[in-house]
Amino acid sequence: VLALGLGLGLGLTHGRTSGGIKDTFLKRCQKFNDLNCQNVWDAFQRAYINRDPCTVTTDAYDPFIEAVSFKSQCNRGLLWSKTKEVAHSFSQKRDCLVTLEDTPLGAILNDLTWCGKQGSDETFTSGCPGYSACDNNTVRSYWKRASAAFADTACGDVSVMLSGSIQTPFDPNSIFASIEVKRLRSPKVRRLNVVLVVEKNAVTNCTNGSLKNLQNVLDAGIGYGCKEVTRDQIDKCSSDPEIACGACW
Numbered sequence: 001v002l003a004l005g006l007g008l009g010l011g012l013t014h015g016r017t018s019g020g021i022k023d024t025f026l027k028r029c030q031k032f033n034d035l036n037c038q039n040v041w042d043a044f045q046r047a048y049i050n051r052d053p054c055t056v057t058t059d060a061y062d063p064f065i066e067a068v069s070f071k072s073q074c075n076r077g078l079l080w081s082k083t084k085e086v087a088h089s090f091s092q093k094r095d096c097l098v099t100l101e102d103t104p105l106g107a108i109l110n111d112l113t114w115c116g117k118q119g120s121d122e123t124f125t126s127g128c129p130g131y132s133a134c135d136n137n138t139v140r141s142y143w144k145r146a147s148a149a150f151a152d153t154a155c156g157d158v159s160v161m162l163s164g165s166i167q168t169p170f171d172p173n174s175i176f177a178s179i180e181v182k183r184l185r186s187p188k189v190r191r192l193n194v195v196l197v198v199e200k201n202a203v204t205n206c207t208n209g210s211l212k213n214l215q216n217v218l219d220a221g222i223g224y225g226c227k228e229v230t231r232d233q234i235d236k237c238s239s240d241p242e243i244a245c246g247a248c249w
């Protein structure tokens with residue numbers, strides 16, 4: 001019993017797919033009319049099938065990323081870090097800003113967990129190592145690779161929603177800091193606008209030290225702006241299409 005308990009606690013059990021993730025994947029994929037979803041699924045699986053779930057590199061997803069290439073998002077790209085829920089609730093209701101999850105690469109895999117196992121040709125959806133359990137984690141490598149592809153399509157003015165409820169809104173360990181910012185290049189990208197989401201429990205503002213670091217690592221020639229915007233203001237704009245996007249903040 002102790003061994004079983006430990007096994008469960010350490011996440012060593014493997015849940016089998018009963019077609020669950022494949023069904024979800026294909027259903028979400030089919031909303032995008034121009035995709036051959038069976039091919040897309042095959043390319044996706046090839047990244048991690050029959051591999052130890054801690055040895056999947058970002059490159060493993062290259063064929064999948066290529067199968068789902070997407071258009072560039074001039075002046076509409078919305079990045080986020082620690083603000084997933086508010087960023088998506090806004091971008092899903094308003095067309096003026098687009099997150100990775102509004103494109104096939106993000107929409108198909110949002111909130112899913114998957115991994116393979118050496119010696120098996122199945123996809124597992126439980127018992128996969130946790131997000132921070134290992135460097136070449138199957139799911140983490142995917143978000144790193146997809147985020148890089150999304151940042152590569154950014155051009156013009158780019159927005160990022162960061163959280164004013166934490167001490168380090170620009171967290172060097174985040175995907176936003178470690179992957180996306182580095183791929184924003186002048187002159188293709190003109191400006192980065194930080195929307196610092198301020199809720200009642202706010203602990204910081206646009207003078208935050210980590211935001212100075214953000215300005216320092218931006219490619220020379222990319223302009224920078226920061227605005228503190230209350231959660232209420234964002235929600236109001238999400239739900240009222242009459243408000244012009246440019247007047248939201």
Ligand code: N1C
Nearest residue numbers: 079080081082083100101106143147150174175176177
């Ligand atoms: O590490 P983060 O955020 O800074 O990553 C966010 C950043 C966004 O700009 C997105 O473009 O990277 C992209 N991205 C996703 O689109 C995404 N969807 C779901 C990164 N991670 C994504 N996830 C999951 O959210 C991922 O599995 C991981 O658990 C979080 C990243 O959250 P974060 O630290 O708030």
